[in-house]
Amino acid sequence: MSIKHGLLALLSEGPAYGAALKADFEQRTGNTWPVNVGQVYTTLDRLQRDALVAADDPDAEGRIRYRLTDDGRTELDRWWRTPVDRQATPREELVIKLALAVDSPGIDSSAVAQAQRSATMHRLQQLTRLKTSIDVATDFAWLMVVEHQLFAAEAEIRWLDQLEASLSRYGHRTPTPSAASEHPTAAEVSR
Amino acid sequence: MTATLPAPQRAMVTEPVLQLLDVTRIHGSGETAVHALRGISLEIGAGELIAVMGPSGSGKSTLLNIAGALDAPTTGAVEICGVMLEKLSATELAKLRRTRVGVVFQDYNLIPSLTAAENIGLPLELDGMNATLARQEARAALRELGLIGLSDRFPDQLSGGQQQRVAIARALIGERKLVLADEPTGALDSVTGEEVLALLRARCDAGAAGLLVTHEPRHAAWADRVVYLRDGVIVDAHSVADAGPGVLR
Numbered sequence: 408m409s410i411k412h413g414l415l416a417l418l419s420e421g422p423a424y425g426a427a428l429k430a431d432f433e434q435r436t437g438n439t440w441p442v443n444v445g446q447v448y449t450t451l452d453r454l455q456r457d458a459l460v461a462a463d464d465p466d467a468e469g470r471i472r473y474r475l476t477d478d479g480r481t482e483l484d485r486w487w488r489t490p491v492d493r494q495a496t497p498r499e500e501l502v503i504k505l506a507l508a509v510d511s512p513g514i515d516s517s518a519v520a521q522a523q524r525s526a527t528m529h530r531l532q533q534l535t536r537l538k539t540s541i542d543v544a545t546d547f548a549w550l551m552v553v554e555h556q557l558f559a560a561e562a563e564i565r566w567l568d569q570l571e572a573s574l575s576r577y578g579h580r581t582p583t584p585s586a587a588s589e590h591p592t593a594a595e596v597s598r
Numbered sequence: 599m600t601a602t603l604p605a606p607q608r609a610m611v612t613e614p615v616l617q618l619l620d621v622t623r624i625h626g627s628g629e630t631a632v633h634a635l636r637g638i639s640l641e642i643g644a645g646e647l648i649a650v651m652g653p654s655g656s657g658k659s660t661l662l663n664i665a666g667a668l669d670a671p672t673t674g675a676v677e678i679c680g681v682m683l684e685k686l687s688a689t690e691l692a693k694l695r696r697t698r699v700g701v702v703f704q705d706y707n708l709i710p711s712l713t714a715a716e717n718i719g720l721p722l723e724l725d726g727m728n729a730t731l732a733r734q735e736a737r738a739a740l741r742e743l744g745l746i747g748l749s750d751r752f753p754d755q756l757s758g759g760q761q762q763r764v765a766i767a768r769a770l771i772g773e774r775k776l777v778l779a780d781e782p783t784g785a786l787d788s789v790t791g792e793e794v795l796a797l798l799r800a801r802c803d804a805g806a807a808g809l810l811v812t813h814e815p816r817h818a819a820w821a822d823r824v825v826y827l828r829d830g831v832i833v834d835a836h837s838v839a840d841a842g843p844g845v846l847r
Contacts, residue, residue, distance in 0.1 A: 521826075521833065521834055525834050528815065528818070532819045532824070532837075561815045565815065
């Protein structure tokens with residue numbers, strides 16, 4: 408995702424200047440996604456080119472206000488209605504690291520998993536403390552962002568638990584080249 | 599293998615509420631002997647909540663039973679509030695268990711024929727306090743927890759989350775300083791489970807010592823320290839205090 412739909416969503420609440428859009432975007436997403444002002448203007452230019460956004464004439468100070476067009480509103484509605492695509496092949500460092508670890512001679516993949524679980528549990532503890540400090544009345548969006556991180560960390564720990572249990576049950580198995588080629592790719596699975 | 603956990607700073611000042619010293623527990627003997635715990639050392643100070651995680655059969659329940667003086671170690675020592683358990687007679691042990699330790703179960707275990715306030719006051723009555731006074735103490739405890747409205751309700755008139763909060767109040771009524779919680783959120787939905795954990799956390803912040811057994815990483819994360827057991831051994835332990843740099847903003 409680019410910040411394109413984020414900007415469209417903010418503009419649906421009323422016309423705004425580029426600098427205000429940047430500040431609003433960061434604040435509303437709990438500063439999880441810092442953007443630079445150049446990125447905002449490049450995106451606005453592209454949205455203008457595609458007629459999703461229209462620009463007013465510059466004011467006395469040379470600032471330009473942007474507003475949503477009807478096409479822009481249609482595109483935004485489509486975005487709200489469409490689920491985020493989760494079918495893309497994961498390219499996470501942790502997955503790659505452990506996938507390599509389980510078949511690497513001399514590497515104790517249980518130890519790798521355990522070290523990760525320890526680190527992720529730290530993070531879960533920190534996030535839990537952070538969550539209890541949030542004033543829900545004024546900062547609900549921030550709470551939502553933190554809870555997403557909490558559930559993601561929890562899921563990672565559960566996955567690592569499962570991996571460890573499987574490793575102790577089935578032991579380490581070095582695949583032969585022919586066996587390796589029998590594995591479907593993630594892209595095939597997702598079809 | 600023995601894993602010793604460093605005591606946190608504040609527990610150095612006060613005496614630990616619970617201390618396990620190189621505890622082993624072997625069920626049965628000979629070829630069929632099961633080594634449920636193999637050299638566990640652990641201490642919990644006032645104000646601390648410790649979570650214990652680990653797969654089924656890792657020794658979590660045995661650890662909880664030994665911590666609650668419901669089972670005795672094969673070797674090693676257990677101390678609750680400075681009292682070495684092995685030196686106690688059966689009567690003394692029962693008294694210590696009754697007056698110092700509270701247990702919270704997955705299925706709440708409230709007595710159905712008693713109201714919330716009567717359930718909470720019951721341990722005090724068993725300690726010899728008269729019923730009226732015990733009831734007053736129970737109401738005070740409920741008020742402190744913001745649950746005073748539930749005083750006269752019977753367990754079947756309470757939601758699962760409310761029953762569990764009453765059970766936590768009962769576990770820590772009077773002089774009880776140690777609360778042992780065995781999957782206290784197991785029967786609750788995610789949001790209600792969080793509320794129960796928040797209460798357990800608050801009771802520990804107010805000076806209790808808590809030992810929580812859970813399968814839920816998100817619930818274990820409320821603890822000051824999380825201990826992983828596998829095959830009766832602590833394989834990993836970490837505290838929120840020695841966590842790295844801050845997260846997010």
